[in-house]
Amino acid sequence: MVIQWLIKPKMYQDSVKLMKLSAEIAGQDGIRQASVIMATDMNKNTLKEADMLVPEIAAAGANDLVIVIGADTEEQAKGAIALAENMLTSTGGKKSKSQEVLPRTLESACQALPGSNLALISLPGCYAAAEAMKAINLGLNVHLFSDNVSLEDEIRLKQRAAQKGLLVMGPDCGTAIINGVPLAFANVVARGKIGIIGASGTGIQEATVLIERLGGGISHAIGTGGRDLSDAVGGIMMLQGIDILEKDPATKVIMLVSKPAGPQTTTRILARVKQCKKPVVVCLIKGELTAINESGAVGAATLEDAVYKAISLANEEVAVPIPDNYWGDFSKEIQRLASSLKPGQRYLRGLFTGGTLADEAMIVLREILGDVYSNIPLRPEYRLPSARKSQANTVVDLGDDEFTQGRPHPMIDPLPRNERILQEFADPEVALILCDVVTGYGSHRDPAGELAQAVSKARQAYPENNPVIIAFVCGTEADPQPLSQQVEILKEAAIIVMPSNAAAAKTAGKLIELHAKQGV
């Protein structure tokens, strides 16, 4: 092994930078050892014990920063030292190419990119509405990622956009796919015949992912923002989206995804659906199907069912409900898992990062176990007194405002769920933990790895309690976090991976049901 070193007298860099430097060097080809430390007596002694102390470092003082590299070749060692020197003297600023001039206004951006027709706006809410209005006046469709835009501003923006035949996707619109381009939190899915309009970010994500998994594809996925279907806004963008997709030659089937709408808006939407020349599948999570079916649309209680029906229609077949065991018969697996539980382990805990995924799981679970407690319950009497503490069977939406104020969404930073997993493991009555893993653009770079690590640590912390873990990966092979790799990571951590969110919830519910029967 070749040893090279660098001594920086009296250089005080913060520890985070030193750690990054150390990790960067250690990742270079041929580097066997990289130590970035202050030359204290104790550290010099440690280097000596590891046969890495050279006389120059031995002579350095406690206030000197030293970098010691052990590499296979001299060239590799010198390269690592040069990299370290460069990183230590770098100011961290990004160089811009002289040819690239970033536009400072929407007008100059439109001039720089003639023909552009969409602006993605992500600003603090108090500034976002004004910029969105400028974009509409410039003839641009708007993806308004920002939240905290007032209801009055939302209505004003959407009315103005509708007059001009434009879309305002948002505010608080997390997901859209336009002409195959994922915007904000979205998965990389195949193009195809199904156009989606949704008032739910993870709802759109799961729908697009399942469509690809079942062999279909997406023409466009238009987000409307969660308030669009309230009676105050009146579904302006849902209606505008139907108009656009009805005219779009690539779209053969339209799929609407939302939580229940305001009653007047529901009537307006279903009246418009009745007039639509293309088949429409409507999935109003938590909503009633009767009015939908009466409108001539195809109703679906779950996203999985909606996707199955939409694909049938896109293939010019009759829309029938998804078969009970479409993904396979998991009864033996359920029996095996139930037999691994102790009699006192009785409850299910669903820890979701996607609100609509939590909703869908609760709908499925209600059919098997009855209502479950939640911070976003199906019925108000099942609201948790505190979202931070589970009781009996519980499903929690960890992306709800209560958990995300002042911190990133758990799809970006899994820390809140990691903590909650530990909390649930501490409860000896917990039999099963149900989780979603959402990949795609915007999400954490390795959500499955985070979940696996959290479960592993919780198992070590509470080896006497070992609840079953069931997960569903909302993602595709083409995502930045490839599906197969994410699934593999979970399986290696002895986490049961199901092919859909509804299938995961169903398996979980049946397992709890079976174990309860066996216990009796």
Next chain:
Amino acid sequence: MQAFSVGIGAWQALSASFETGATVVSVARRSLYCQAGTDLLCVGSEAIERGPINILLNDDDWKMLRGSVTVGTRLKFKDNLACGPMDINWSKSIIFAAKCPEATGVTAPQANLKNLWNLLYLQGKGPVAETVGYLLGRQGLTSSDPVMNKVKKKIVYSLKLLKKGWQRPYCRPDLAEAVKNLLGLGPGLTPLGDDFLVGYLSGLTLVGDRNGVSQGLRSELRVLIIDHLAQTNEISQAHLRWACAGYYTEPLILLLTGLAEGNQRHLHPAIINLLQRGATSGTDTAAGLLWALEHGKEMHNGYSMAH
């Protein structure tokens, strides 16, 4: 520009060097160190949080200052408003001088040590967290990094010596050996062994036990640390000196206060906040604190870990 917090140590150093100011000796992304007489001060953005030697500026002022100084620049500090654009203004009303609550007899049920250890193990980073995992029987000790393996072995050795200090009260040779092994040990601007000792000292301050062992140990430990300060770098020396006097950084004070009050609701965010400090400094400090509480708990229950 207006500082909004000046640590007790920084204030003391500035009081002695108004005329000469302080010379910048190192500049990093979030803070710079400067020499005022024989003392080191840390001037930085809000992100570094309050501490005995820290002077905090709002983010805009910090960016302006950082963009205009290099090593060797002379900074001026004034305690009135008549200062130049690059001078740092401060007043006595913003001095941060929070001390650890004195021996309150924190016991296991109050502190819920198991949960705190779990959080440290789950959220903590670096060799100390891994060593704690090993000592708690949750993971192996060795990794592919031979230097880090040596560091971890020294941590294990030192932690066991600290235990012995409780088994045989006032056992100075064991304590001295632990201090000598920890001071200046490991990676980090403030080496991890130093951060661990700061945490351990704070824990001893908090623990009240039946026969006063913890307070005797604290006195012994303070003397030993001061005696061996030269083993570590000047920045760490400054932190340790003030820790020996009972003054700590804000994240640690918040956790100590939560423990002293037995307020479970405050404990969780307080330890998470501490664990997020620095690369591993927060983890190392928290580990030292919990190690002291663990020993205190065992003494309170009438037995020694060594048995």
